[in-house]
Amino acid sequence: MGDFLLVTIQVDMHDRLAITLQEDLTERIVNDRTRGVLIDISALDIVDSFIGRTLGNIASMSRILDAETVVVGMQPSVAITLVELGLSLPGIRTALNVDRGMDLLRESLERG
Amino acid sequence: MIPVTPPIGVSPLFSVPLRRHVDIVTARQRARRIAAGLGFNHQDQVRIATAVSELARRALERSGGRIDFGVSQNSEPPLLMITVSGCAVPRGRRAAFVPGRELAAGDDDLVTIERLLDLFHVEHCENGEAIIRMGKALLPASLTERAISNVLAGLVAEAPDATFEELQRQNSELIETLELLRRREAELGDRQTELRRLNLELEETNRGVVALYAELDEKTLAVKRADELKSRFLSYMSHEFRTPVNAILALSQLLLRHVDGDLSAEQERQIGYIRRAGGELLEMVNDLLDLSKVESGRIEIRKAPMDVGQLFRALRGIMRPLALSDAVVLVFDEPPAGLILQSDETKVTQVLRNLISNALKFTEQGEVRVSCAVASGGNQVLLSVTDTGIGIAPQDRELIFQEFAQIDNKLQRRVKGTGLGLPLSRKLAALLGGDLSVQSVPGEGSTFTLALPMETSAGEAPVPAGRRAESSDAILIIDDEEAARYIARQVFRGTRYRIVEASEGGEGAERARFEQPALILLDLAMPGRNGFDVLDDLKSNPETVHIPVVVHTSRHLSPAEIERLRGRHAAVLPKGGSGRREALQVIRELLAEPELFDQEPEFAEPEGGIP
Numbered sequence: 226m227g228d229f230l231l232v233t234i235q236v237d238m239h240d241r242l243a244i245t246l247q248e249d250l251t252e253r254i255v256n257d258r259t260r261g262v263l264i265d266i267s268a269l270d271i272v273d274s275f276i277g278r279t280l281g282n283i284a285s286m287s288r289i290l291d292a293e294t295v296v297v298g299m300q301p302s303v304a305i306t307l308v309e310l311g312l313s314l315p316g317i318r319t320a321l322n323v324d325r326g327m328d329l330l331r332e333s334l335e336r337g
Numbered sequence: 338m339i340p341v342t343p344p345i346g347v348s349p350l351f352s353v354p355l356r357r358h359v360d361i362v363t364a365r366q367r368a369r370r371i372a373a374g375l376g377f378n379h380q381d382q383v384r385i386a387t388a389v390s391e392l393a394r395r396a397l398e399r400s401g402g403r404i405d406f407g408v409s410q411n412s413e414p415p416l417l418m419i420t421v422s423g424c425a426v427p428r429g430r431r432a433a434f435v436p437g438r439e440l441a442a443g444d445d446d447l448v449t450i451e452r453l454l455d456l457f458h459v460e461h462c463e464n465g466e467a468i469i470r471m472g473k474a475l476l477p478a479s480l481t482e483r484a485i486s487n488v489l490a491g492l493v494a495e496a497p498d499a500t501f502e503e504l505q506r507q508n509s510e511l512i513e514t515l516e517l518l519r520r521r522e523a524e525l526g527d528r529q530t531e532l533r534r535l536n537l538e539l540e541e542t543n544r545g546v547v548a549l550y551a552e553l554d555e556k557t558l559a560v561k562r563a564d565e566l567k568s569r570f571l572s573y574m575s576h577e578f579r580t581p582v583n584a585i586l587a588l589s590q591l592l593l594r595h596v597d598g599d600l601s602a603e604q605e606r607q608i609g610y611i612r613r614a615g616g617e618l619l620e621m622v623n624d625l626l627d628l629s630k631v632e633s634g635r636i637e638i639r640k641a642p643m644d645v646g647q648l649f650r651a652l653r654g655i656m657r658p659l660a661l662s663d664a665v666v667l668v669f670d671e672p673p674a675g676l677i678l679q680s681d682e683t684k685v686t687q688v689l690r691n692l693i694s695n696a697l698k699f700t701e702q703g704e705v706r707v708s709c710a711v712a713s714g715g716n717q718v719l720l721s722v723t724d725t726g727i728g729i730a731p732q733d734r735e736l737i738f739q740e741f742a743q744i745d746n747k748l749q750r751r752v753k754g755t756g757l758g759l760p761l762s763r764k765l766a767a768l769l770g771g772d773l774s775v776q777s778v779p780g781e782g783s784t785f786t787l788a789l790p791m792e793t794s795a796g797e798a799p800v801p802a803g804r805r806a807e808s809s810d811a812i813l814i815i816d817d818e819e820a821a822r823y824i825a826r827q828v829f830r831g832t833r834y835r836i837v838e839a840s841e842g843g844e845g846a847e848r849a850r851f852e853q854p855a856l857i858l859l860d861l862a863m864p865g866r867n868g869f870d871v872l873d874d875l876k877s878n879p880e881t882v883h884i885p886v887v888v889h890t891s892r893h894l895s896p897a898e899i900e901r902l903r904g905r906h907a908a909v910l911p912k913g914g915s916g917r918r919e920a921l922q923v924i925r926e927l928l929a930e931p932e933l934f935d936q937e938p939e940f941a942e943p944e945g946g947i948p
Contacts, residue, residue: 239362240394271365271383273390302383310387311449 228260229330230292231323235268243279250283254290261330262287265323267298277312284317293333295319297326347407347418350485351492355393355402355423364404365390367492368419371406374488375417376479384453385473389419391450392469396423399466408485409472415480416456416472424467568629575626576891580912582622585615587824596827624757627687631764635893636684638768640792643682645672645709645718651922652686652707656693664702667693672709678718679792684769685720688762692722692785695758700726703782711791717771720787728779737775738763762787811854813837815845815871816889817863821912825858832933842866846874849881856927858910861890861898869901876905885927 230253238246253259264280266272272280284294297320307314320326350371353364368389372382389404396402402423409416451457456472589612592600600608630636649669656667689707696705703725710719729737737759759773766773770790777783812834814825819840826836837852839845843866849857857875861868868888875881885907894902894909902909908923925933 237362237366239359241358270369271386271390273365273387273394275390275394300383302380305380306383306387306453309384309449309452310391 228258228334229263229327230254230257230259230261231263231265233265233268237269237271238276240275243276247279247283247286251286251290254287254292259292260334262292262294263323263326263330264294264296265298265326266296266303267300267322269303270300272299272303272307274310274312277307277310277314281314281317288316293318293330295326295329297321297323346411347409347420348485350406350408350489352406353393353404355396355404358397361390361393361397364393368404368406370491371488372417372473374491375408375484376476377417377473381473385417385419388450388453388471389421392421392424392471395425396421399423399425402466408475408480410480412472414474415477417475418456418470418472421469421471422466424469425465565633568633571625571629572633572893575622575629578622579619579626580891582615582619583824583912584820586612586619587827589615591827596830621757624761628757628761628764630893631761631768636765636768637896637899638681638684640679640681643678643680643685645676645678645720646674648682648686648689649707649709652689652693656690656697662701665697665700666704667697668704668706670706670708673711676709676711676718678789680769680789684765685787685789688765688773688787689720689722691758691762692787696722696724696726696783696785700724700782712788716791718789718791720789721784722786723782723784725782728781728783729775729777730779734775734777738773809853809855810834811837811852812856812858813839813845813849813852813854814858814889815839815842815848815863815868816858816860817841818860821860821889834928842868842871842874845871846878846881849875849884850878853880854884856924857884857886858889859886859906860912861888862892869898872902872905887923887927 232250250262254262280296287294295318299319318329320329351367353360353367355364365386369382369386372385377385393404400423402421405420407418409418454471455474458470460468462468589608592608593605593612649672653669693705693707706723708721712719739760763773766787771788773785773787775783775785810833812829814822814836816822817840822838829836837848837854839848842863859868859871872886875884875886888902888906888909889912891912907927910923
């Protein structure tokens, strides 16, 4: 994927797993000099506040490490529930799918 | 949110304990499954699951709790009821959700959770915890017994908590196993140390054993050497004994025959004693020599066609004089007609003679019967000597085959023997490929059976008897020993034969050509041309090639020497060796005069006959 890191979350993560993912990702960003991170959550049925916060954390950390994060593939029901919960995932850029996410990343890199 | 009446009577469906973080995942997945089973749409399933997830985390953040799922059918509409206990909720912060009110970030998220459901109620407890009851309206149509039981079946089948519990259990098992392994390892270490110590000990013992072995080897060697020495000594002594004993016998025989003038009755008796004592001595010496030969493997079996009928006739002639008393009859059964065996006649005769003389010794009355039968489907020939003597007690039956063993009984004290006859016979039987066995009833008699293998194939044909020399009346003896020539002279005295003597090999061959004797007695060990050279001369000369040569020697022939003699001599007569009577028999046969020596039975019968 060139400079981008694609993370596909396939399972319902428990909290510790989510934190582990966050740690692994930041490490990879540093080691691989990754410029963009794509997190595909299309397989996730449930995104509660903790996972939402974790995604937000990943996004802000990667920004500090000079990388953009795009969350792609969110299911509509998840989006609705998040909104109803009052979680708007501040600081997280989202895209409909992986292709759109890639475009988004490329654009922002070119701009940068 | 739709208006609902408070739930009355909740039928429980399922519970999830909240103890670990993974339980949050379990709780929300179960919530989702239950919601799906009860016919909620996808969006509502996500809502219910998300709410459960949030509240479960709250409970866990404090100290854990539990979530109970149930159905309230009495309310209107019916509700899916979810009760979460163990959450921490600040007092006073509850409330009713106000529709349309925007929630600011950081506002009490209970309110936002409430938005996902139709019923939300917080009950504060004494300890600061709260029990949260929430409900979601069900479509009455979906609330069938069937739907509920399906939900339950699905949940049970999924074995809630199973994976983690199982993992946990397996983990602790693994840890236990690991501990066990560690203990075992320590034990193994101990054992290894012990083993090492034992090994060292064993090595030491081994060294001891090796040393012992070396010592044993040494001893074995010493014993073997001693044994060899004994055999050599016996053989040598017997050999050396034989010459003087033979001389005593032959000379006393001559005296007894009054060849050199009359003897007084007293002298005659004394010389008789000398003769008998000499005979016994010779018998002993011969037995010893034979035994030592068998033991050292120096006896050679020379198989040739053997007519059992003829053998019996010869034995009858030889043995009859031994039947001392009229009370004992020696009977020879007629063997199966034309039974020709491939065996060593000399050795068979030796064994049978021994058995017969034993039988005669130990039989006071009745008969000694010699018989022959074919047994084992034609594979064996049994030569038996049956007596009506004193018999042998069962415990003694093997003893008698041991060297120098004699059974104490009244007859034993009367008759003499060396105790070597039966051991020797058994060894000879074994050499012939057969066996010697005994059956006996004490007081009634014994049967000794010599079993020989039935071999009828024609082997080396015997050298034809010297019938061609029939007309000659000369017997040539080629021997450097004066005594030997003298005794030969005496043997043939009174027969139609005259003795021609040669004391040296070259002269012997010369005389043979000139005299054309009926038989040549040839010594092997001579100064100048020895017996082998003379034999070469005789057999390479057409004038003497047909004359039968009896090799007459006091040496043990080596295999090489026997090979050198093979096919060129009629017989080997050991000087003073065993089988003296057979020796006379050989001469009889070679000269084709069965009646020869018969006019002098006393001379022919005992040991001293031929030098």
